[in-house]
Amino acid sequence: MYRQTKDPAAQDPGWVDDVLFAGRPTDVCLRLPEPVDRATLHRLVTEAQARLVAAGLRPGGAAALRLPPSLSYVVNLLATWRSGGQAVLLDHRLTDHEVDRALRRLTPQVVVAPVRTGGGALKVFVDVTERVTGYADRPAVSGHAVIQLSSGSTGPSKVIGRTAADLVAEVERYTRIDGVALPGERIILLPSMVHVLGLVGGLLYGLHARVELVPPERLGGDAVLAAIAAQDTPATVLGVPFHIGLLASTRPDRPLPQFTRMTTGGELVPPAVVQAFTDRHGVPLGNMYGMTEVGVIGTDLHGSHRPAIAPAPGIEVRESDGELLISCPASPYVGLSDPDRWADGWLRTRDAGTVDPVTGLVTVRGRLDSQVSVGGLKVDLTEVEATLTGLPGVAAAVVTYDDGITAYVQPDGPLSGDALDRLLAERLAGYKRPRTLHLVAQLPRTTTGKLVRSLDVLRTAAP
Structure with missing residues (x-):
């Protein structure tokens, strides 16, 4: 039987009220589309706490949340933290096999699933x-407030933990970044709150x-524009590159000064x-660079330094042998010392x-492994990929090195390999051009919308 102790994994729940429930009880914090004010959210969180405790969650334990984006997700996340527990965030799109593997490793006390x-x-x-069920009668595997799985765009997901102090510090960084939404304004939230951008940059x-x-x-361009138009207050759209494409191809039917x-x-x-986005909407497209391990690293929210960014307040970035290193006082990895x-x-x-x-200012050049040697000449695969994605008829592309430069291309309409070859020959030197081209109806993406770069996955997707 698990006994409540002063276990180092126990979270001080006071930070939730101090950081997240400030403001007047009547302030609207969510529109789903019905407004949810702070008093209502606080009541729902308190009720969820009682259910979690009844199912077996104790201070220092963990609750695994396998919920889609919903009011239920927000409520159970905050309730877990207010109960002194660790929240294990499992993307609802994971398979049962992936979830079972994560649960066996992380042994939460309770699981919340739809x-x-x-x-x-x-x-x-x-x-x-949702239903709350008991799982394991033991403390959390670490003293982190939240456990997330990395997006896995280049390989297996990593288990990443962040403390309450980490989250509070990142929220504070956002308040000091020029160009974020201000009190009384709105964030049109598109990324999943299971992952760091939606979780901290959006919800928290x-x-x-x-x-x-x-x-x-x-999730459509017309629906996003309708959400902007629904209120008169200023609105910032928060998303990932996939969402830019949605808006760049959607023409508003009226001016949107908001x-x-x-x-x-x-x-x-x-x-x-x-260029397509700014031509269409006439508003700045800001850029944000971050990692699940540390959150936001740098920003250029006014679009004035592109492709460079300014380090976020309190973050130190340095370059070592062409690689970017980020200040991080403790290892963010759970059960891994690498x-x-x-x-x-x-x-x-x-x-x-x-x-x-x-x-x-920091300029991100792309993946470190994108630098390859072809016949003794250095080629940056990021340059090849950017050239491909800028071609007419190309919706997305991933360029890898697999016994030669290989490109996986998702067409946007009719497109042939011969046509691609001709266009690339006009823009790239021969040694930079892909030796193999695969046209793929739909390139695989991670749950966060990033293009998957695992060779095994790409080979399987190619015809």
């Missing part, structure tokens, strides 16, 4: 009836800064996509980049 969902496949926030920052969080009714900017995290955005990823207070990003010694 019994029934409603709203349709493209609905951003769904209606959920919004609750702390008294910014309304507004998920659109559905549309302040869009901020994107995740992959580098090709210049052609940036000096190749973290050592002596520095986290290796595995991203190539430079730090300007005068301005401090």
Whole structure:
């Protein structure tokens, strides 16, 4: 029988009220589309706490949340923290096999999963009836407030933990970044709150800064524009590059003076996509660079330094042999001590980049493994990929090195390999051009919308 003790894994629940429930009880914090004020959210969280405790959650234990984006997810997440527990975030799109493997490793005391969902496949926030069940009668595996699985775009997911102090510090960083949504404004929230951008940059920052969080009714350009138009207050769209494409191809049917900017995290955005978005909507496209391990690292929310970014307040970035390193006092990995990823207070990003010694601006060049040698000549696969994605008829592309430069291309309409070859021959030297081209109807993506770069997955997707 698990006994409550002063276990180091126990979380002080006071930070939740201090950081996230500030403001007037009547302030609206969520629109789903019905408004949810702070008093209602507080009541729902208190009721969820009672259910979690009744199912076996104790201070120092963990609750695994396998919930789609929903009010239920928000409520159970906050209830877990207010109960002094660790929240293990499992993307609802994971398979049963992936979930079972994670549960065996992380041994939460309770699991919260949906019994029934409603709203349709493209609905951003769904209606959920959840069930809380007991799982393991033991403390959490670490003293972190939240456990997340990395997106796994280049290989198996890593188990990453962040403390309450980490989360509070990141929320504070957001308040000091020029260009974020301000109190009384809105964030049109598109990324999943299971992952770091939606979790901290959306949910936690919004609750702390008294910014309304507004998920659109559905994941489509028209629905996003409708969410912007629904209120008169300024609105910032928060998303990933996939969402930029949705908006760049959607023409508003009326002026939207409320549309302040869009901020994107995740992959580098090709210049052609940036231009298409700004031409269409006439608002800044801000860029954000971060990692699950440490959250936001740098930003350029006004789009004035592209492709460079300014380090976020309190974050130190340095360059070592062409790789970007981030200050990180403790290893963020659970059950893993890998000096190749973290050592002596520095986290290796595995991203190539430079730090300007005068301005401090950081330029992310892409993956560190994108530099390859072809016939003794250095080729940056990021350049090849950017060239491909800028071609007419190309929706997305992934370029790898597999016994030669190999490109996996997702067409946007009719496209042939011969046509691609001709276009590339006009733009790239012969040694830079892909030796093999695969046209793929739909390139595989992670649950966060990033393109998967695992060779095994790409080979399987190719015809």
